[in-house]
Amino acid sequence: MSLIWLLISSLTVWVVVFHCHETGQKAKSFHKALSRLMLNESTNRLLRNKKLLYHFKTKREVKFSAMGFFNFDYSLLSTMISTATTYIVIMVQFTPEDEFN
Numbered sequence: 001m002s003l004i005w006l007l008i009s010s011l012t013v014w015v016v017v018f019h020c021h022e023t024g025q026k027a028k029s030f031h032k033a034l035s036r037l038m039l040n041e042s043t044n045r046l047l048r049n050k051k052l053l054y055h056f057k058t059k060r061e062v063k064f065s066a067m068g069f070f071n072f073d074y075s076l077l078s079t080m081i082s083t084a085t086t087y088i089v090i091m092v093q094f095t096p097e098d099e100f101n
Contacts, residue, residue, distance in 0.1 A: 017076055028062075
C-alpha cells in the first residue's frame with residue numbers, strides 16, 4: 001500500500017514540475033513573439049507603448065517556487081530521488097542484523 005502511495009505522490013510531483021516547465025517555456029515563446037512583433041511593425045505604435053517598453057525593461061524569467069525555498073523544475077525530481085535513496089541506505093546500515101533473518 002505504501003508503494004502505491006509513493007508512486008501516486010511521485011507522479012503528482014512530476015505532473016506539477018512538467019506543467020511549471022511548460023508554462024515557463026510558453027512565457028519565453030510569448031516574450032520572443034512580442035519582441036518580433038514590436039520590431040517588425042511598420043507604424044511603430046507598439047514601440048511607443050510605455051507599458052510594453054516597461055515589460056521588456058523588467059523582463060524576468062518565469063520560475064515557480066515553493067515560497068522561495070526550492071524551484072519546481074526537473075532538478076527537484078532528482079533531488080527527491082537522491083534524498084530518498086540516501087535515507088534508505090542509512091536505514092539499512094543502522095538496522096540490526098537480527099531483523100533481516
